[in-house]
Amino acid sequence: xxxxxxxxxxxxxxxxxxxxxxxxxxxxxxxxxxxxxxxxxxxxxxxxxxxxxxxxxxxxxxxxxxxxxxxxxxxxxxxxxxxxxxxxxxxxxxxxxxxxxxxxxxxxxxxxxxxxxxxxxxxxxxxxxxxxxxxxxxxxxxxxxxxxxxxxxxxxxxxxxxxxxxxxxxxxxxxxxxxxxxxxxxxxxxxxxxxxxxxxx
Numbered sequence: 001x002x003x004x005x006x007x008x009x010x011x012x013x014x015x016x017x018x019x020x021x022x023x024x025x026x027x028x029x030x031x032x033x034x035x036x037x038x039x040x041x042x043x044x045x046x047x048x049x050x051x052x053x054x055x056x057x058x059x060x061x062x063x064x065x066x067x068x069x070x071x072x073x074x075x076x077x078x079x080x081x082x083x084x085x086x087x088x089x090x091x092x093x094x095x096x097x098x099x100x101x102x103x104x105x106x107x108x109x110x111x112x113x114x115x116x117x118x119x120x121x122x123x124x125x126x127x128x129x130x131x132x133x134x135x136x137x138x139x140x141x142x143x144x145x146x147x148x149x150x151x152x153x154x155x156x157x158x159x160x161x162x163x164x165x166x167x168x169x170x171x172x173x174x175x176x177x178x179x180x181x182x183x184x185x186x187x188x189x190x191x192x193x194x195x196x197x198x199x200x201x
Contacts, residue, residue: 015143
């Protein structure tokens with residue numbers, strides 16, 4: 001049962017539920033990514049009915065970026081601007097503003113900040129300003145992937161002072177190393193996030 005208790009002081013942040021992550025044919029498919037879409041749609045419905053803000057983050061990379069393996073980064077090319085892979089999952093209900101990130105030569109893991117790979121400099125996205133303008137003090141976070149963009153968005157939300165809830169049944173992990181997803185959940189809990197609906201196994 002969802003205990004997130006949405007109201008007008010709460011925002012649901014849907015992290016990177018895009019074709020390249022959420023579809024088996026995607027360039028950087030997260031195993032089980034498609035399975036969380038119905039859960040997220042129910043969260044979106046409940047949030048909207050309660051007058052909460054719903055915001056979506058979207059990886060939005062140029063064709064060449066230091067974020068990609070071909071230019072020295074960690075990842076294969078994914079979520080390239082204007083491609084099928086960058087589109088939000090078509091079976092997800094989209095009813096809110098989209099915050100694009102990673103659109104230049106930077107890593108864009110968190111919905112709140114991007115980081116220049118060369119200098120290490122961090123810059124804010126528009127997400128925090130949107131939340132402050134609406135008087136938001138609590139966020140519920142869902143999406144992909146647990147051990148990267150979800151985790152970094154949770155860390156930033158906590159560091160910015162937002163009460164933070166993670167719906168653990170509405171995230172999935174990359175698990176580059178076995179157990180990365182579980183370790184990310186524990187790290188988010190240690191950062192002060194409240195984890196709800198943890199899987200029993």
